[in-house]
Amino acid sequence: MKIKILVEGGSMKPGPALSQKLGPVGININQVIQKVNEVTKDFNGLKVPVELDVDVGTKEFKIEVFSPPVSELLKKELGIEKGSGIQKKLPVGNISIEQIISIAKSKFSNLLCKNMKSAVKTIVGSCTSLGILVENKPASEVEKEISEGIYDKEIQEEKTEVSPEKKESLNEYFLNVKNAAEKKLKLEEKTEEPKDTKGKGKK
Numbered sequence: 155m156k157i158k159i160l161v162e163g164g165s166m167k168p169g170p171a172l173s174q175k176l177g178p179v180g181i182n183i184n185q186v187i188q189k190v191n192e193v194t195k196d197f198n199g200l201k202v203p204v205e206l207d208v209d210v211g212t213k214e215f216k217i218e219v220f221s222p223p224v225s226e227l228l229k230k231e232l233g234i235e236k237g238s239g240i241q242k243k244l245p246v247g248n249i250s251i252e253q254i255i256s257i258a259k260s261k262f263s264n265l266l267c268k269n270m271k272s273a274v275k276t277i278v279g280s281c282t283s284l285g286i287l288v289e290n291k292p293a294s295e296v297e298k299e300i301s302e303g304i305y306d307k308e309i310q311e312e313k314t315e316v317s318p319e320k321k322e323s324l325n326e327y328f329l330n331v332k333n334a335a336e337k338k339l340k341l342e343e344k345t346e347e348p349k350d351t352k353g354k355g356k357k
Contacts, residue, residue, distance in 0.1 A: 155179060157206040163197030163222070166190045176206075181213050193219050200226045221264050224280045227257045238285025244335045248287040248328035250321070251296075251305050254278060256314035271309050275300050290327045 157175055166172075166187050176183050186206065194202050203220040222230075229235065232247035251274075258265075258273040267273040278300065281293035288296040299305065 155208045155210050157208060159204050159206070160201050161190055161194060161204050163200045163202045164191050164195035165198070166194070179208050179210060179213075181208060181215055186215065189217055193217055197222055200230055202226075221261055224257065224261060224277055225284060227260065228277070228280060228284060228286060231257065232286065237283065240339075241283065241285035243339060244285065245287050245328065245331060246285045248290060248324045248331075249281065250316045250324055251289055251308050252313050252316045254281075254288065255309060255312060259312060259314065270312065271300065271306070274305070274309055287328060287331070290324065 157179070159172070159175060168183055168187060172183065172187075176186060190204055194204065197219075200222045202222050205218045205220070207216040207218065209215065225237065228247075228249070229237070231253050232249060234246050236246075238244050238246045254274055254277045255270070258270060258277045261277070262270070262273050265273050265276055267276060275297055278288055278293050278297050281288050282297070286293060291299075296305075300309075
């Protein structure tokens with residue numbers, strides 16, 4: 155019997171959801187937690203898909219660990235907890251093409267992509283939904299640039315190293331964009347407030 159669960163790498167804990175899945179099988183939950191934490195400790199701080207193959211007769215189980223989702227790898231790479239709820243208005247990070255290539259390499263076998271170029275495009279697509287800039291640009295723009303061959307050299311060489319200077323430059327650009335976006339959002343909120351109060355008055 156196979157049971158799929160999503161766990162926090164190295165820090166799986168007992169809870170109602172876990173008891174619901176494992177209780178009916180009759181295996182030792184604490185034993186499962188201990189073993190899963192052992193095999194996922196390298197993914198500390200990441201959500202990791204795990205599959206338990208349970209022998210219902212003997213109560214023995216095998217654990218298979220899968221690669222974390224792309225979104226989790228992107229968040230870990232940038233040191234952020236979550237994506238942006240308003241992707242087009244407020245970015246949450248700025249990533250280099252080298253970091254994208256690094257993630258594409260680690261996920262390649264799970265991506266169903268025919269080559270590294272399409273894998274890189276897939277990772278950039280995830281940046282769009284999370285609100286992450288790529289090389290100081292909106293991710294959707296970089297997707298087009300990849301198709302046009304602008305990053306072919308980096309992709310072919312599978313470049314994954316980012317110089318400290320480039321990281322600093324990307325971070326600086328991101329902070330400027332983020333500050334400007336936050337100011338704009340505050341202004342929008344202020345201009346919307348009077349309309350709301352008038353509306354309430356009329357009712």
